[in-house]
Amino acid sequence: MAALALGFSLLSSLRTPTLSVSQTAEYALRAVVWLAHKPGECQTTTQLADGTLVSPSYLPKVLQPLGRAGILSSQRGIRGGYALSRDPEELTVLEVVNCVDPIHRIERCLMRLTAHAGRLCPLHRLLDESIASTEKLFRATTIGGLLRKEPSVKPVCATSVATIPLAVSSSESTA
Amino acid sequence: MAALALGFSLLSSLRTPTLSVSQTAEYALRAVVWLAHKPGECQTTTQLADGTLVSPSYLPKVLQPLGRAGILSSQRGIRGGYALSRDPEELTVLEVVNCVDPIHRIERCLMRLTAHAGRLCPLHRLLDESIASTEKLFRATTIGGLLRKEPSVKPVCATSVATIPLAVSSSESTA
C-alpha cells in the first residue's frame, strides 16, 4: 500500500515519521552511535553535528541529558567535547531513548471508566502491546550490536558525508 | 523500572504517551470501537464525545476523514450523526489509524549518506523494525476482534461513564 516510495518529496523524509521515536530521541541515537565508532575520542558538538547531520544549534539540547545520565561524558574547554562513557556492549538503545524521551507504557484505561479500574480495555491493551514490543526490541539491542551489523557499510554514518541532495537508487544491486 | 505507577499525577496519564499512535488516531479508534457496539445506529458527535470522553469540539475533526474514507457514514440533518459503515470483522485497526494519521515506514537512511543509498543503516533499520511490528499488529487486529475480547468487561467503554476523577483501586478485586 504505502510501500511504493517514488513520488514523494525527497527532503520530507529526513525527519523521523510518526510513530517510532521522537526526533530528539533519534538524534540522541545518532550521536551515541557516532561516538561509539570512536572509542575514547572527544568530539565537539560541531563535529558531532557534522557527522550526524543534526542541526548544530539543537544538538547540545539533546546531548546534555545524556551527559547528566552518565551515558556521555562532557569536557569543557580547549580540548573538550563529548565522549561515550559507557561500554557500547552494555548500553542499550532503550537507555538512550529513555534518557531523552522516556517511553511510557499505558498503565490504565485512558478513559476514566469505573468498570476498567485496574485493567485495560482491549483497545488500550492493544496500543500498550505495540509500545511493549518496541520497548522489548530496544532493550534487546545494544549500541555495540548496531556497530557490528552490516560490516560492509559503515554502521551509522559514512566517514565522509554526502553534501548532495540524496543518493538515490542506481548502482544498488548491480555493484 | 517504570512499572510502579503510584506516585504520578493521575490526570496526566489521560493522554496517549509518546510512542504509540497520535492522540488523533487514538480518538479515531475510540470512536470506531464505540460505534461498533451499536451496529446500524446513528450517533451524533455529542453522543460520541460523551461516550468516548473526547472533546466534543475536536471530535468532528477526527471523524471527518473517517467519513471521507468510507469507514463511517455521516448523515446530516435532524436524525443525523455517524454510523459505522464497514463490517467490524473486516475493518482493521491499521485502516483506522492510517486514515487519520498514516504510519510511515522508514524507507531510506534519514541521513543523506551515499554509502547507504538504497539500504538502511543498522540504526534506522532497527527503528523501522519497531514501526513494522506495530504495523503488523494493527493489521492483524480487527475492530470486531477487539469487541470480542474480555467479555466480562464492556469492550472499550462502560455504558455509563464515570464523571468522577478516576476510579482508583478499592473494590477492585474484592467485589
Place this chain on the structure above:
DNA sequence: GTCTCAAAAGACAAGAATGTCCACTTGACT
C-alpha cells in the same frame, strides 16, 4: 593570571499538533 575554547543554561522563535468556535450547508420533519 588571563585568554581562548567549548559546554551549560536559559531566553526566544518557528512549526506542528491539538483544541475551540462560529458561520454555513444539508436533510428530515412538520
Place this chain on the structure above:
DNA sequence: AGTCAAGTGGACATTCTTGTCTTTTGAGAC
C-alpha cells in the same frame, strides 16, 4: 416552504516539540 438539528469547513487559540541565539561557566594553554 419553514424550521430545527446536525455535519462541514474554516478561522483562530493554545500547547508541545523542535530549532536558534546569547550569555555564563568551567577547563586548559600560554
